[in-house]
Amino acid sequence: MKKLIVVILTFFCVVSVSAHAVFIETALKGTKGKSHTVKVVYGEPDEHEERSKWWWYKEGMQITLTLTKPDGSKESLTTTAQADHLLATFIPDQDGVYHVSLQQDTERKEGAKTQYQINAVATIQVGNATVGNTASNIGNELLVYADERSYKNKKEVSLIFYEKGKPAPHSFIQIIAPSGWIRWIETDEQGVARFTPEWTGKYFAEASKREKVAGQDFEEYSRASSMSFEVK
Template sequence: MKKITFLALTLLLSFVTTSIFAHALWIETAASGKVGQKQTVKVFYGEYVANERDSVAKWYSDVKEFSLWLVGPDQKKTQLTLTPGANHFEGTFTPDQNGAYTVVVSHEARELGGTTKYHFLSSADVIVGKALPAAVQNPNVLKLHVEGASAAKINKPLQLKAFLNDAAAKGKTVSVFSPNGWSRELTTDDNGAAEFTPLWKGRYVVEVSDMDKTPGQHNGKDYKATWKGATYSFEIN
């Protein structure tokens, strides 16, 4: 009986851990904007590939207490005010100059998942006028950048790059989620790069993760590893 109970508990913990790993935080905003025109930014939590956007009340731990930051063409970093919705948070900003803007989230969940700390990261770019966003504009410790995302077309290859601590993240698994539920896994090369060809119009979310097995303490509790998950969102019209 004890063996059965232990097995059931093990399976339950495995399911909970898998569910947390499957969930991600991502940003949705228009890929382009105009000077003097308000830009809306929405942040969701759930499983994009399954078109599941969790209600804010069900977000894991204190993830709903994240901060949303805007990095402008001048590299100035500004925190955006957030308004909660049923299944997302919404913020706005008004571009005051042409150039590339990046909205970013970096949030370590207060609660541990067993002995693992969870760090959710996300970013998206907004182009005002003619500009090319650069990965260096994103201050997150783990990040993705899709080359030429603002001008992406279906049936044309796109290259993405993953960075960890501002260095190329080689050998990392990157998941690509399409707007119709199709997904694909890629592996980054020595330069942190990978390539895929979008086949449908709509919003794509790409995600990279990293497991750091350096132990430490978080909010007074010991952990054995830190899981980081970073998403990048862009739209193909």
């Protein structure tokens, strides 16, 4: 990602940082009866690393995505390895809101005190129906959810941050805009984060949480999550 000029403004900042994360990249709109492509990528939203450089992926590792249909039914999507992404496809058979999600514990080295977990979600609208537009259909332990199918530029956006199925208050979400700026926003008591977008296009949201654990051969879980949403 291009270097960013550091600017500090009220309620947000733009910083020169790396936004490396695991993303599910896909068109946010699909067509019933037509094959829909989904990619798992690693890097920054506009710059993907070669798969051989992914720290969390081992050659031959099986990565399965969960497809949640508008009616709440689920099926597994098997990915195949490409040069800089993992590829999966599905054919929508209903109108409504589909969710494709990934939750994966990474390989932990012997003696390591932290277990890392990757979470990523993509939401796909098929037709005009709103059925399936609910976070409860997604089982990820860490999740940023867009409660609208799309948002309007210059109008307030609300995102809900969930940890283990419950809203996560006073937590920070990183927003990456199409222009390249990065804004950190804090959730309120209900786990809702709000901001007003300045550009149209696809936005990305990232969040992370650490949790102390007992009774394991490691000391903490470190979870990260990503998703994308559209501003028109």
